[in-house]
Amino acid sequence: MLRIKNLVKSFDGERRRRSRAGGDTGRDRERVYAVNDISFEVEDGELFTLLGPSGCGKTTTLRSIAGLERPDSGTIEVGGRTLFAAAGRGRPVNVPANERGLGMVFQSYAIWPHMTVFDNVAFPLQVRRRGQRPGKKEIGERVHRVLSTMELDDYADRQATKLSGGQQQRLALARALIIEPPLLLLDEPLSNLDAKLRESLRYELKRLQRDLGITSVYVTHDQTEALVLSTSVAVMRHGDVVQLGRPREIYENPNCRFVAEFIGTSNFIAGEVVARDGERYTVKTDDGQLVLDSSAAMPTGTEVVVSIRPEAVEVGRTSRAGEVPNEWTGKVLTRAFLGEAVDHVVGVGRHEIRARGNPDVSIAPGTEVYLRLDPAKLALVPVD
Ligand SMILES: Nc1ncnc2c1ncn2[C@@H]1O[C@H](COP(=O)(O)OP(=O)(O)OP(=O)(O)O)[C@@H](O)[C@H]1O
Numbered sequence: 528m529l530r531i532k533n534l535v536k537s538f539d540g541e542r543r544r545r546s547r548a549g550g551d552t553g554r555d556r557e558r559v560y561a562v563n564d565i566s567f568e569v570e571d572g573e574l575f576t577l578l579g580p581s582g583c584g585k586t587t588t589l590r591s592i593a594g595l596e597r598p599d600s601g602t603i604e605v606g607g608r609t610l611f612a613a614a615g616r617g618r619p620v621n622v623p624a625n626e627r628g629l630g631m632v633f634q635s636y637a638i639w640p641h642m643t644v645f646d647n648v649a650f651p652l653q654v655r656r657r658g659q660r661p662g663k664k665e666i667g668e669r670v671h672r673v674l675s676t677m678e679l680d681d682y683a684d685r686q687a688t689k690l691s692g693g694q695q696q697r698l699a700l701a702r703a704l705i706i707e708p709p710l711l712l713l714d715e716p717l718s719n720l721d722a723k724l725r726e727s728l729r730y731e732l733k734r735l736q737r738d739l740g741i742t743s744v745y746v747t748h749d750q751t752e753a754l755v756l757s758t759s760v761a762v763m764r765h766g767d768v769v770q771l772g773r774p775r776e777i778y779e780n781p782n783c784r785f786v787a788e789f790i791g792t793s794n795f796i797a798g799e800v801v802a803r804d805g806e807r808y809t810v811k812t813d814d815g816q817l818v819l820d821s822s823a824a825m826p827t828g829t830e831v832v833v834s835i836r837p838e839a840v841e842v843g844r845t846s847r848a849g850e851v852p853n854e855w856t857g858k859v860l861t862r863a864f865l866g867e868a869v870d871h872v873v874g875v876g877r878h879e880i881r882a883r884g885n886p887d888v889s890i891a892p893g894t895e896v897y898l899r900l901d902p903a904k905l906a907l908v909p910v911d
Pocket residue numbers: 538539540559560561579580581582583584585586587588748
């Protein structure tokens with residue numbers, strides 16, 4: 528449905544010049560590569576997320592798809608139609624934003640305050656050119672259908688500003704959906720809402736996306752949101768896509784330390800591959816050996832980092848050595864009750880390892896414990 532190829536977008540930027548003493552002595556102009564040669568494809572019906580820290584180029588990518596930025600080079604195709612192609616072998620193409628026919632929802636709700644809920648949703652159809660504009664009856668039917676999907680039909684006659692934050696964001700979505708776009712672009716649509724509402728709307732969006740099968744590109748810096756909502760995630764850093772995959776794949780098998788750190792919490796232990804048998808690796812670390820399963824191709828002798836999610840670490844008072852492959856001994860340094868889980872930080876040699884487990888298991892600081900690390904849940908990542 529969406530195909531992005533070798534997209535590049537740079538801006539004129541400035542860098543502060545500093546004297547030897549560290550003082551500000553002026554500015555140098557430089558090109559800032561917000562998007563630096565990225566390519567990806569989004570299948571029909573997918574919710575594809577661009578995830579990454581502030582400034583990594585997510586919004587610039589989305590704005591380029593929308594036609595709000597003119598890329599330096601690359602191509603953008605939606606449903607087989609070229610929306611952008613830089614001058615190259617063929618003729619350059621740059622379809623104006625209002626002719627791309629895409630749905631857009633941004634962080635700020637951008638609803639029209641002087642209109643009712645009904646008129647807000649009807650407007651994108653009413654302003655269509657004669658010949659493309661549906662009749663009054665059809666507009667009414669379509670608006671009611673969309674409002675009902677968004678559970679806003681009881682508010683059709685209400686002034687748009689007299690809706691709650693969550694309802695206003697649903698209205699913004701309804702307005703984007705009314706044109707039945709082939710592609711929906713969403714830029715942090717939930718970030719202005721409070722935590723509870725954000726969570727419930729997250730599930731609602733997921734349901735809606737699945738029921739309607741709308742192909743969407745979603746921008747967020749919130750990793751939980753990305754994991755909950757997406758069918759595929761592209762993790763971005765400094766204008767590049769560093770990893771692309773299903774949410775579970777990215778969480779369980781991050782391909783670099785940046786991804787492992789950005790998506791959730793991880794313990795990192797440096798070591799060296801000392802043996803390999805198919806996908807089973809043995810890694811020597813300062814605090815003992817670790818056995819783990821990985822599809823990474825790393826020969827013996829490679830310096831690596833083992834990424835260990837806190838929930839992959841089981842803490843126990845008694846040993847099960849001999850039964851399980853990775854058991855280390857340590858001492859509880861701190862513990863924290865989180866409601867649905869308990870975190871223990873355990874000192875093992877030079878390392879502090881965070882473990883997250885069942886709230887029924889809560890062990891006092893100072894206690895000697897056994898840590899068991901599930902080989903299937905440890906990830907091997909290359910040294911950056
Ligand atoms: N109009 C502009 N002029 C100059 N630099 C820009 C412009 N727009 C974006 N940039 C720069 O491009 C880089 C990427 O910006 P972008 O807004 O795409 O990042 P982002 O990942 O969406 O960040 P955020 O989550 O903070 O919105 C940043 O370094 C930003 O400062």
